[in-house]
Amino acid sequence: NAGVTQTPKFQVLKTGQSMTLQCAQDMNHEYMSWYRQDPGMGLRLIHYSVGAGITDQGEVPNGYNVSRSTTEDFPLRLLSAAPSQTSVYFCASTLRVGQPQHFGDGTRLSIL
Amino acid sequence: KNEVEQSPQNLTAQEGEFITINCSYSVGISALHWLQQHPGGGIVSLFMLSSGKKKHGRLIATINIQEKHSSLHITASHPRDSAVYICAVRETSGSRLTFGEGTQLTVNP
Numbered sequence: 340n341a342g343v344t345q346t347p348k349f350q351v352l353k354t355g356q357s358m359t360l361q362c363a364q365d366m367n368h369e370y371m372s373w374y375r376q377d378p379g380m381g382l383r384l385i386h387y388s389v390g391a392g393i394t395d396q397g398e399v400p401n402g403y404n405v406s407r408s409t410t411e412d413f414p415l416r417l418l419s420a421a422p423s424q425t426s427v428y429f430c431a432s433t434l435r436v437g438q439p440q441h442f443g444d445g446t447r448l449s450i451l
Numbered sequence: 452k453n454e455v456e457q458s459p460q461n462l463t464a465q466e467g468e469f470i471t472i473n474c475s476y477s478v479g480i481s482a483l484h485w486l487q488q489h490p491g492g493g494i495v496s497l498f499m500l501s502s503g504k505k506k507h508g509r510l511i512a513t514i515n516i517q518e519k520h521s522s523l524h525i526t527a528s529h530p531r532d533s534a535v536y537i538c539a540v541r542e543t544s545g546s547r548l549t550f551g552e553g554t555q556l557t558v559n560p
Binding site for chain 2: 387427429431436440
């Protein structure tokens, strides 16, 4: 089972560049989320989706866009990268709210 | 003040020791999760509980809803248990998880 697949695993960007972090799950999970993990802080929710065509903002949404055109995919777009977005990004999915989350392996992103 | 507080932040133990990691929270919750993050970065869900106690192998998780407190215990600790252990809560009023900062556990042989 692939579970939750994130690509790329590592990326270095220059300030102002845009890019998309990919997340795909093959478990038919309705609920998907993007988190960022920074030193000294817990995981923080960026955006989430409760099903195809439905997205909502989390705790730290500024500078990021998401879409959910299919149940499987939930890409995260950085519109104009800033050094403050240097972080490790995790995608997670769950069958429904209240169930354990399944995490991807993370994307380590550095913005120069 | 964070809604979810973990203690200790760092813990070093010798192989075989009994380990306890604590999590306190300040909001009403519908569930509490314990997660494990290995040095490679991957995160796995260990437990989800809303009352009482759960056990899986050498891991035991307990929760006291009245005291807003949960503990994760590891019996007969082993170096492969070395990881960051993360507590997260789901508030009764919403669908999101709020995470603690994590406890870095190192078990020496």
